[in-house]
Amino acid sequence: MAKKPSNGRKPGKNPAMRGFYLLIGAIAVVGIGALSYLSARPKGAVSQWDSSLPKLTAQGHLEGSDSAQLEVVEFADFECPACGQFATLTEPDIRTHLIDSGVVSIRYIDFPLSIHRNTWNAHRAAWCAGDQGKFWPMHDAIYQNQDRWNSEATDNPDNVLAGIAQGIGLNMDTYTQCVKDKKYQAQIQANETLAESRHLDQTPTFVFGNKVIGGYETYDQFKANVEAAIAATKAAARK
């Protein structure tokens, strides 16, 4: 077998190779160092989980009639951009065409993800608005203003959320006390526990009857899933 011609240098003694290995090593060290720094960087109180609170039963907010043909469950995170896209682009059409006509109702279940530093503040704010019967206006306003209070925008989301709460006409004394007391923390934790018990790993995740679908839904996709779930329910009832 023919051997590769040797340049007379031992492996590793070639200056070009040595420079190359040094460069590889430098990039690896800098890269791993940067990733380690980003991983170790304080992310704030991300989970904000309080294990001392009582364990409640999961309970979401219902939009639409409780006698609608189908109740779609949405597991969502207020800081998740895909949830924001769904709330601002798709949901208005769903309200007009499917909710107002009694075809469907949506149950919103909190699923705050640990990757979002400010999401717990937004979930608590929405529940406190719900305390005054304004969960859905707050839900919409929180998503519409997501870029003002999210982790990239501010380290003090409660201030921005209070401005949003004021904008939808909440009684601010009641709201501020509710947020300060973390009145609905245990309820949000119960809802998150439900999402985790179902092994969901994505927001938004929708449950259409027996079908679980993760990710952003356009109106057409949502409508098709609703129709399929209603048809499946009717077919099962005929058997």
Add this chain to the structure above:
Amino acid sequence: MTTRMVLALLALCGVLLAAYLSLHDLGIIGSLACGSGSCELVQTSRWSRLLGIHVAVWGVGYYVLVFGVAMAAVSERFGGDPRLSLALVGLTGWGVLFSGWLTYVELFRIHAICRWCVGSATIVAVLFALALLDYRAQARTVVGE
């Protein structure tokens, strides 16, 4: 510096980029550095998972494989083996096809662009171009012999 060396260096950059996105998916890195805010939309979309595993994690495996083959091709022991050039063309060609599909999904399904994904697609495209250059150079060497 040879074409294969540049290829190995770029593949290592790809490993680090994919590792960054994977750490975000695992919740180890809080939020992605993404000015437009569309990175997370793409990263959390339904197309971000393949066989239940995040695309970024597949990306780490892919770039590690390309890096390993490129390092073998750089070494004096395996450097003369033409099969490594072919393997690099095949691997990076597959990467271009997969990245092309992901870019299509971003543009026409998710309607959002993640700059880190664009970075990865660019790395893969350059890797493929370098692999083709290396393959042509190897073919000429064999003909010359």
